[in-house]
Amino acid sequence: MSVETAPEFQRAPDGTLFRDLNGNGIMDPYENPGLPVAERVEDLLSRLSLEEKAGLMFHTMVSAAESGNLGDETSRAGRATLQEVVADKFVNHLNFHFVPEPRLASRWVNELQRLAMNSSPHGIPVTLSTDPRHSFIENWGASFTAEYFSAWPEPLGLAAVRDEQLVREFAAIARAEYTAIGIRAALHPTIDLATEPRWARQYSTFGQDNELVARLALAYLDGFEDQHLGDRSVACMAKHFPGGGPQRDGEDPHFPYGREQVYPGGMFDHHLEPFKRVIAHGVTAIMPYYGMPIGLELDGEPVEEVGFGFNRQVITGLLREKLGYDGVVCTDWSLVTESRLHGRQLPPRAWGVEHLSEKERVLKVIEAGCDQFGGEECPELVIELVREGQLTEERIDISARRLLKVKFELGLFDNPYVDEEQAEQRTGLPEYVAAGQRAQARSVTILKNASNNGAALLPLAPGLRVYSGEMSADALAEAGFTAAADPADADVAIARVAAPFELRDHYMLESSFHAGSLEFDSGTISRIEELAAVIPVILVPHLDRPAILAPLEPHCTAIAAVYGASDTAVLQALTGAVPPEGRLPFQLPRSEAAVVASRPDVPGDTKDALYECGFGLEL
Structure with a gap:
């Protein structure tokens, strides 16, 4: 969409082009593209209602209509309609699942942005995110096949090549294809270490070598975020802090039988190394995993055996205070409420706090130091906690400030629209497809x-x-x-x-x-x-x-x-x-x-392996 066709674009008396997001006919500080991001954030934060702040703290799932027309979406399995989520609950971080062909996807995204602008008192734009969708494995809980985008090997394949420049090339192409249809946030990279051979999530990692994982993660961020976050960037969310690989028996904590993370080899710090590196690099967001640590001590103190998203010792004590991270922390999906899809149910991933009510879980997540609830759309619980005096609005401001900062840095307040006519010409280009195929062969x-x-x-x-x-x-x-x-x-x-x-x-x-x-x-x-x-x-x-x-x-x-x-x-x-x-x-x-x-936290710990990590013959 060009600025000429969007009615909210106006010119200030000094000639500055801006979006009149609150419809008052003047360029307020938060609408002024020439001001520093910090000033714009503080101005907008001072204007927001509690309801608008609470809406920022939720990051729910959405699928576009096949027609590309907003309003044609199918039922959301008992959840609120998309109109209700965006217009009534003020939720404006949405995890994109089903995506139609690029032209229709971009049309749907533009209509969604218009809905957000017209239904919010301050016109806060939507941030659309996605799980990986450039490879071969279709898993609605973790990744999607490439379809309209170029196809590349899974991250394991990029790790097999061990070439940081290849990772940058992939990430830059993925960024170009994401932004063509309005996706501006990546729920990746996965920088867990693949140390338990049975764990199901290994395909999306860079393998077991923590030094290689760290190097490739930095190249990944460079390619997606384009060096520094800006209006051409895709913001990345590194996961799953503090390292999701050491699962007892290799089971995954999406499911009740896989909730325990264990460290019999004493290698908790080994799994932290990639996170330390991306934190120093300035990663935009971090996602804790579902797992609950068993028998873990930090600085001589036993760690509470609750899921990492509920764990104040891990999120505030380790991530915030010891590692100095002040970016967005978004929980993994559905810690508070149950999930339903295709006739199947999944209980809330509230491991260790199953006995708490939904509102008590929300309180524990926020008190742990998290800013956002992945996969949830219940801001009314945050509002109730504030009005009951269990949370202060100043604590909500801390998270809202972090979340708004990223939206401003991405340029979404200045222009969230995409060019519907160019979407097909910017996705699945022959040179992108050829680069992906060559990477597959190299791997x-x-x-x-x-x-x-x-x-x-x-x-x-x-x-x-x-x-x-x-x-x-x-x-x-x-x-x-x-x-x-x-x-x-x-x-x-x-x-x-x-x-x-x-x-x-x-x-x-x-x-x-x-x-x-x-x-x-x-x-x-x-x-x-x-x-x-x-x-x-x-x-x-x-x-x-x-x-x-x-x-x-x-x-x-x-x-x-x-x-x-x-x-x-x-x-x-x-x-x-x-x-x-x-x-x-x-x-x-x-x-x-x-x-x-073998010990789940120790890389390469099986005895008399058939092939060791790093093995490969040349032709």
Whole structure:
């Protein structure tokens, strides 16, 4: 949208173009783009009602209408309508889930911004955020497939390449595609350490090496925030403080059975290192995890065994006071109320404080030092706490000030609109897609490359007949191969397999979290054995977390691990058209028994691993 078509844009007597957000016909200090952000924040804060301040403290989920027309959204599973959330509750931080094609998405976003301006006494714009959506794993609780954007390997794949410049390139392209449709906040990077091999969230991390994670995290911030937060930036939220990897039995704290974080190796500080680095860099926001620490001591004092978002010792004592962080702290999603989606329910992630009422949980989160409630839309509880005298409005001002500062820095008060006509031309560009595909190929990690008739099997020579039950014939033909319908008629087999997991589907989101055993089922093992009895096999496992490859490895002539890669990218790597550079971002255990015996907080702690972190062959 151009400024000429938005009626709130006006010129002050001195010629300054501004948005008359409160409709009083004059340029108030908070509307003046020439004033320092701090002055604008204080002016606006002095004008806001308690209701408007409370609305700032909530960050709920929303899906755009497929039509691109505001008001066509489907039911929000018993929650308030979008109109009620924005216009009545003054909630103006929204986590974008379903996104239609770019032109329609940008139209919807512009209508949303007009709704926020017209329904708020002071025209506070919406900040739209998203979980990662540039890769291959669809998980409505954590990430989305690329779809209209360029597709890249999961962060694990970026870590496998170990190239900070590649991470900056990815983040800059992702920023360009986000901002094209009005997304201005990223609920990432995930800078947890992948130290428990069974944990389901590893695909979105940079692996187990805390120094590598820290370096790549800084490059990530540079690419998304464009060095310093401004009107072309996407603000990042680093997660999950103080490090979400050390989960007891590798279970995830989205679910009641995974609520405990443990440190039998005494490596709590080791997991903190990436957070220390991004704090020093000036990261905009930080998200604590759901987990509750068990048996943890800080400075000789036992830490209360409650979820990190409720934990004053961790948020105020460690993050605020000891580490000196004064940015936004937003809880992980739904600590206060239960969640429902697609016929499934998930209780509030109020681990350790399940006995508290919803209002008591809100109070404990704020007293812990958090500024914002992720996944919630109940500002009325904050208002009640203030009016009952349990919270002061001055405490609410502290959080509102931090939240407003980011909105001003992003330039949203000056122009929150996007160009609907240009949205398609700024997303999924051929050069973006090509860069993502090249990164996928570069991230491929060659774990084995044995001889085939006296020579290493890889790189594959053109003209071969290839049998694959998973790869497309078109991709094979494009790479110079002939697709064989039967292994007996082929020169080589390429078997793409997913890392094993145990399917669970009792709780909401549970089926999307790949948890449990890392062992392959007998059917997969038999299939590879039978193929290997006929022709050489190239195993291509997709590692969204480690897999126990030991039963398969002896039967495979070559193994090439991937972390999100198309058939075309895999074949580019296997032929050497794009040399594979990947090195394992985590250890691959030899057995499930070794995993069970390992300590969740210690990186690479399984005994006699099949492949160590950092391993990878060159072609």
